[in-house]
Amino acid sequence: MSSQKKKNFQIEAFKHRVVVDPKYAEKTWKVIEDAIHEIYNHNASGLSFEELYRNAYNMVLHKFGEKLYSGLVSTMTAHLKKIAVSIEVSQGALFLEELDKKWAEHNKALQMIRDILMYMDRTFIPSTHKTPVHELGLILWRDNIIHAIKIQTRLKDTLLELVQRERGGEVINRGLMRNIVKMLMDIGSLVYQENFEKPFLIVSADFYRAESQFFIESCDSGKYLMKAEKRLNEEIERVSHYLDSRSEVKITNVVEKEMIESQMMRLVHMENSGLVNMLVDDKYDDLGRMYNLFRRVLNGLSLVKDVMTSHIRETGKQLVTDPERLKDPVDFVQCLLDEKDKHDKIINLAFNNDKMFQNALNSSFEYFINLNTRSPEFISLFVDDKLRKGLKGVIEEDVEIVLDKVMMLFRFLQEKDVFEKYYKQHLAKRLLSAKSVSEDAERSLILKLKTECGYQFTSKLEGMFTDMKTSDDTMQGFYEAYGHELGDGPMLAVHVLTTGSWPTQTATTCNLPSEILTVCDKFKTYYLGAHSGRRLSWQTNMGYADIKATFGRCQKHELNVSTYQMCILMLFNNLDGLGYREIEQATEIPSADLKRCLQSLACAKGKNVLRKEPMSKDIGEDDVFFFNDKFSSKFYKVKIGTVVAQKESEPEKQETRQKVEEDRKPQIEAAIVRIMKARRVLDHNNIVTEVTKQLQSRFLPNPVVIKKRIESLIEREFLERDKDDRKLYRYLA
Missing domain, CATH: 1.20.1310.10 (Cullin Repeats)
Structure with missing residues (x-):
C-alpha cells in the first residue's frame, strides 16, 4: 500500500484594489x-x-x-x-x-x-x-x-470640611461622599491618594493632636481612653461607609499615634486614675480598653506589663514583709491567694488571657514569695488549716479548688524542700491525731506534689500512709491476742512509725500513769515477739486520749486530750492542789510542753477543767493547780486542744533550717557525681550551673555550698583537680 502526501490549501485575500471615496x-x-x-x-x-x-x-x-x-x-x-x-x-x-x-x-x-x-x-x-x-x-x-484649576482645590477642601463636620457631630450625606470617593478611586488609586487621602491624613493628624492635648488636660485616664476608643471606632466606621478600605490602616495609625502613643506614658502614670489605680480598683472595662488600645502601638503592652509588674512586686513585697501579716500564717497565705485571684481575673477579663501578662504575674509572685524565708512554712500551715479543720459547710470539690490554688503558690517556691520538711511535720500530726478532713483530700495533695516534683519528693509521705494502714492491722492482731487479758482496763491504739518516713522526734521521758504503762508493756511484748530485731521508743508527745471525768453534782463528761494532758489530769485522781514543780517532777514532761498543756487545761474559757492560783493567762513556776469541780459544759464530749505555737519560734526555725541544710548536702553531692560521671572533665562554673539546673525543682543551691561539697568529694577521692588548671575537675572512676 503506498501513501500519498497531503496537499495544503491556502485561501489568499482578493488582490483587486478597492477604491474608496476620498470624502x-x-x-x-x-x-x-x-x-x-x-x-x-x-x-x-x-x-x-x-x-x-x-x-x-x-x-x-x-x-x-x-x-x-x-x-x-x-x-x-x-x-x-x-x-x-x-x-x-x-x-x-x-x-x-x-x-x-x-x-x-x-x-x-x-x-x-x-x-x-x-x-x-x-x-x-x-x-x-x-x-x-x-x-x-x-x-x-x-x-x-x-485637575481643573477651579475644581481640584475646591473638591479637596469640600471633602475635608464634610469629614470635619461629621467629626463635630453633624450628619452629612454619606451616600454622596461615597460616590465622590468611588469616582476618585475609579479614575485611579493615585488620584484618590493625591486629591484626598494625603491631605485627609495630614488634617486628621493635626485634629487628633490638638484633641488629645485637650482631653489629656481635662479628663482622667479612663475617660480619655473611652474618647480615644470612640474616635478610633468612628474612623473605622467612616472607612466602611465611604472611604477606600486601604485607608483604614492609615487613618487608624494616625489616631493611634496622636491619641495613644503620644500620651501613653501620661495615661499609665496619671495620678489617681492611671494603671495602678485601675488595678487596685478592679476597673476591668478601663483596663480592657487600655489593653486593646495600647496593643495597637509599638511597646504599648510592654509599658502596661512593666508598670503592672512593678506594682504587683511592690504590693507583694509589702504583704510578705508586713509584721502584722506574719502573725497569722493562714491569713498571710490567704492574702497571697486573694492577690493572685484578683490579678488572674484582671488578666482573664481585661487582658484577653495574654501569656505575656500571665508570665509577668507569675514571675512577680515568685519574686516576692521568696523574699520571706517563712513562706514554705506558712503555705504548709495553710494546707494544715484546710485539711485539719476542713472547710465548714463545703463539699470535697471546694477543698480540691483550695489545694489547686495552694499548688500554684507551691510552684513559685524556690525552697520546695523546706516546704516538704514542714508539710511532713503537719501531716504527721493530722494523721496521728485523726484530725484530717479526709484521706482522699490528703492523697490528692500528695498526688499533686508527686506530679509537680517527682516520686522522690513524696515517697516518705506515702510511707506515712502505709504505716497508718499497717498499724491498724497490728492493733487488730494485738487485741485478738491480748484482748481477754485487758478486761475493763484502758483501751490502747498504737501507731508504729517507720524511722525515716516520719519527722524525726526527740525521744521524750514522760512518765505514763501505771494503768496505761501496763497495757503499753503488753503491746511492746506482742510487737517485738512478732517482729524480732526491732526497737520501739514511745513518742508520747504525739499521742492523744479520751478520758471520762466526773465533776460536781455528778456531772459526767468525756474529755478528748493529748497524752501529756492525760498524764497531768490523772494526777488529780489522788491529789489536789498540785504545784507546777510537783506536776513537772511527777510527769517529767518538757517544760515548754508542760506550760502549754496547763495553759489549755486551766486558762482556756469553757475548757478549764483545772483552776489555778493566782489566776492569770500565763503559767508561772509558783502556780498551784486544783481540780475544777464547778466545770460544766452543754456538750458531753469536750475537746481540749493544746495551746500550740502556730508557727515556729526563732530557735525552732533555726533548727529546721539547719536540718534542711544538712539534708541538702547529699543531694548536692549526688548531683555533682551524676554530672561528672557523664562529663568526666568540667570546670567549676559549669558544675555550679549544671547542679543548680538539676536541683532547682527542689531548691536553689548556694554556690558556696556547692564549692564545699566539691571539696568534700575531692577529699574522698571522687574528684581531682587538674594539675595545670585549678578550676578544672576530673572524675575519678
Missing part, C-alpha cells in the same frame, strides 16, 4: 461625531447603534482608525470642558451634587461610545498601543474635571 472618512466621522454630541446631550434614544457601529467598523477597516481615535479625543475633551464650567459655577452644597451627577452622565455616555467603537477598541487600539476607550474617558475626566 468617505470625513462623512463617516461626521456621522459618528454627531452621535457623540447627541449622547452627551441626552438625545441618544433616536440613534441607530447598529449603523454607528458599522460606520466605526468600516473606518477602522479602511485604515482610518487614527482619524476615528483622534476625533474621539477632541470631541470628548470639548464636552468635558463644558461640563467643567457647569460644575465650577455650582454653589455651596450643590458643587458635589453637580460633580456626582455629571460623573454619572459621563459614565453612561462613555458606555454608549465604547459600544459604538467596540471594533476599534478590540483591533486598532491594541495594535497601536493606544489607551482603550473607557480608560481614555477616565483620563480625560481626570485631566479636564478633577
